Amino acid sequence: MPETHSRADRISGTRYGNRPTMKDVAARAGVGLKTVSRVVNGETGVTAETERRVQEAIDALGFRRNDSARVLRKGRTASIGLVLEDLADPFYGPLSRAVEEVARAHGALLINGSSAEDPDREQELVLALCARRVDGLVVIPAGDDHRYLEPELKAGVATVFVDRPAGRIDADVVLSDNYGGARAGVAHLIAHGHRRIGFIGDMPRIHTAAERLRGYRAAMEDAGIPVEDSWMSLGVTDPGRVRRAAEEMLSGPSPVTAVFAGNNRVTVTVVRVLAEQARRVALVGFDDFELADLLRPGVTVVAQDAATLGRTAAERLFRQLDGLLLTPERIELPTRLITRGSGELPPTD
Amino acid sequence: MPETHSRADRISGTRYGNRPTMKDVAARAGVGLKTVSRVVNGETGVTAETERRVQEAIDALGFRRNDSARVLRKGRTASIGLVLEDLADPFYGPLSRAVEEVARAHGALLINGSSAEDPDREQELVLALCARRVDGLVVIPAGDDHRYLEPELKAGVATVFVDRPAGRIDADVVLSDNYGGARAGVAHLIAHGHRRIGFIGDMPRIHTAAERLRGYRAAMEDAGIPVEDSWMSLGVTDPGRVRRAAEEMLSGPSPVTAVFAGNNRVTVTVVRVLAEQARRVALVGFDDFELADLLRPGVTVVAQDAATLGRTAAERLFRQLDGLLLTPERIELPTRLITRGSGELPPTD
DNA sequence: TAGAGCCTGGACAACGTTGTCAGGTGCGGG
DNA sequence: CCCGCACCTGACAACGTTGTCCAGGCTCTA
Numbered sequence A, B: 001m002p003e004t005h006s007r008a009d010r011i012s013g014t015r016y017g018n019r020p021t022m023k024d025v026a027a028r029a030g031v032g033l034k035t036v037s038r039v040v041n042g043e044t045g046v047t048a049e050t051e052r053r054v055q056e057a058i059d060a061l062g063f064r065r066n067d068s069a070r071v072l073r074k075g076r077t078a079s080i081g082l083v084l085e086d087l088a089d090p091f092y093g094p095l096s097r098a099v100e101e102v103a104r105a106h107g108a109l110l111i112n113g114s115s116a117e118d119p120d121r122e123q124e125l126v127l128a129l130c131a132r133r134v135d136g137l138v139v140i141p142a143g144d145d146h147r148y149l150e151p152e153l154k155a156g157v158a159t160v161f162v163d164r165p166a167g168r169i170d171a172d173v174v175l176s177d178n179y180g181g182a183r184a185g186v187a188h189l190i191a192h193g194h195r196r197i198g199f200i201g202d203m204p205r206i207h208t209a210a211e212r213l214r215g216y217r218a219a220m221e222d223a224g225i226p227v228e229d230s231w232m233s234l235g236v237t238d239p240g241r242v243r244r245a246a247e248e249m250l251s252g253p254s255p256v257t258a259v260f261a262g263n264n265r266v267t268v269t270v271v272r273v274l275a276e277q278a279r280r281v282a283l284v285g286f287d288d289f290e291l292a293d294l295l296r297p298g299v300t301v302v303a304q305d306a307a308t309l310g311r312t313a314a315e316r317l318f319r320q321l322d323g324l325l326l327t328p329e330r331i332e333l334p335t336r337l338i339t340r341g342s343g344e345l346p347p348t349d
Numbered sequence C: 001t002a003g004a005g006c007c008t009g010g011a012c013a014a015c016g017t018t019g020t021c022a023g024g025t026g027c028g029g030g
Numbered sequence D: 001c002c003c004g005c006a007c008c009t010g011a012c013a014a015c016g017t018t019g020t021c022c023a024g025g026c027t028c029t030a
Helices: A007-013 A022-029 A033-040 A048-061 A067-074 A092-105 A119-131 A147-154 A178-191 A207-222 A239-251 A264-276 A306-321 B007-013 B022-029 B033-040 B048-061 B067-074 B092-105 B119-131 B147-154 B178-191 B207-222 B239-251 B264-276 B306-321
Strands: A079-084 A109-114 A136-139 A158-162 A172-176 A197-200 A258-261 A282-286 A300-303 A330-333 A336-338 B079-084 B109-114 B136-139 B158-162 B172-176 B197-201 B232-234 B258-261 B282-286 B300-303 B330-333 B336-338
Touching: A022 A033, A022 A048, A033 A048, A067 B067, A079 A092, A079 A119, A092 A109, A092 A306, A092 B092, A092 B109, A109 A119, A109 B092, A109 B109, A119 A136, A119 A147, A136 A306, A147 A158, A158 A306, A172 A178, A172 A207, A172 A306, A178 A197, A178 A207, A178 A258, A178 A282, A178 A300, A178 A336, A197 A207, A197 A239, A239 A264, A258 A264, A264 A282, A306 A330, B022 B033, B022 B048, B033 B048, B079 B092, B079 B119, B092 B109, B092 B306, B109 B119, B119 B136, B119 B147, B136 B306, B147 B158, B158 B306, B172 B178, B172 B207, B172 B306, B178 B197, B178 B207, B178 B258, B178 B282, B178 B300, B178 B336, B197 B207, B197 B239, B197 B264, B207 B232, B232 B239, B239 B264, B258 B264, B264 B282, B306 B330
Parallel strands: A079 A109, A079 A136, A136 A158, A158 A172, A172 A330, A197 A258, A258 A282, A282 A300, B079 B109, B079 B136, B136 B158, B158 B172, B172 B330, B197 B232, B197 B258, B258 B282, B282 B300
Antiparallel strands: A300 A336, B300 B336
8 A cells, every 4th residue: 555645535535524523522532522622622620531532532533623613603703804905015015924923912813815906806805804704904995985894893893994094984094104204205305406306106096195296295395396297197107107207207398307206116117217317316215125225326215114004003903802992093103214325316407 | 973983882882793694684674594595695596576675684784694604504615825934025925916816716815824934833823724724725834744734634625835845744835946946056157167156045954945055066066166164154044144154255265256145035135245345256146036137236046936836836726626636746847047247247366 | 427519521502604495376288 | 277387485404613501420518
């Protein structure tokens, strides 16, 4: 007989779902069902001898408690859901990990899904998670109307929004100071002598993009600089179009001498474009990214702390679950300007 | 009365767990329980009028099917588990996302957890996922003994290992050609005239690290170059120690003229160290990373495709679930050498 | 030695859903 | 006019677990 069993053996041998249950364990150990339950859950009131017998049966049968059934009985699932835009985006990795760590500390598992920036997909995911009866939700919203969550909130699903506020419902939200950060970043460029400053950002229907745009406008207005339309490119994220947008504002009738990039993906593409330019163009990006310090010049950024964002949200979620939070709040975390060279270049007309 | 309701209202109004059930919907609609089930699941055999009444009750009560109970009845959970090392590592983001996409295409959700490279934590996570009765598991193993999974495999939990093979059990595995990739990378350096080549990698108990080391040794042996101990640094990953290791092999009695970095984190740190050196040292890294092309010189790497790794594994998982795969297999994906400059620098003694 | 109290173990219902099956209604054909 | 058939609907059990409650046996004390 060969030493390795093929999967066919395994499946046909014991059909899927034919896992041993507490009943089977009880039968084998010659005890009652409830006694097995007690042993499995480490409850008191079982003789050492009985416990040994039960444990033996558990090991022999390869029994593992079915948490689905447990959930049904107990009400809580000890799992939380995280809905974000794209797990592959380096900004969300640390955020997700931070949420996971907090969940782990509370004995909960993390289910997560990517909305791909699509409101319908976000809703679909969120509702699927609610159907699974996750105890709580951390949501980085793609859509701007979350009334579909009303029944869930009523039913007691803890919910915290991150990075962008919820739309048309009253819920906790943890976000970065996008407006203040962008404003400071653009002011930094102005302080270094720039007046024709370009802005490349995402669609203004995305809250963060709108706020950063607002910060850009505010900084320009503070300095009394009228903004020309050709300096702004909104709703542009894919590399090809960002490239074109950057090239246009660099070569137009009143070419910019500096660029403010609305997020990390945009920044990276702009870096590429600027590297090809003959003249030196200043750059400040929103979001820090790895190796920004190793580029020549180093890239000056407005940094937000994704991990802290995630940790703060998750902690708030569990405080909700403990019944400690009564009123939805808006928590805004500060950003930090990190100067590395690209934002300190003087204008070259 | 204020327009916003406090969370206290919501919770005390309807206690947690007091969600409407099909029974409630049935009572309100004046129909039987099973009829509600039929409507909710889109089964046939319900009058339009009855369906309308039921739908009305559903909307009025904010009913949502409890998938936990459904799972209990049906046997499958339509969810799969992904256990990896660290979600925050840029290598795992795309992998995780790829797994998610495949899961989504099969109507399944993804639960994931980070093992933090700790075998105990890996086991804890895997077993927790099994207790939730995930239909399948994609595991990037941290440990090297997976016999604890035997009962689960017997019970029919589909399992695919990724990036590193399972230990002491017979299971599907999808991995990159670490040995061949490293060998090609080091051979590339040798072809450019280097003989004193350093290797900085992770602990050899990690399969990928061991394979890459083996590739390094093979390439050196192919060229008839005896390897000196001082050129190798194993089990080193945190930036501080990588830095020290790199500095030592650059300044020792027989200083290296080129470095092969065993993974992306090591590569990045080595780039930093090399940037501070007076003489030019060649570098080839295992794993590609964003912006590698923008550095001066661009960093030559042996690239593996994390997304393909994840997609391949997930697809295989679902084929297992469909009962189509009978024998565990080992699938090895090729790597690709991407030359960007750093690996083509000549030796400078 | 008898009664009280404690400890251990088991029977039973319930969690919310779905599969099975049988009952009831309306309609068409023989 | 009645039978049979198709169609719709609902009662009931079952999924695997946990909470409640009770029975029986033991020890301890008066």
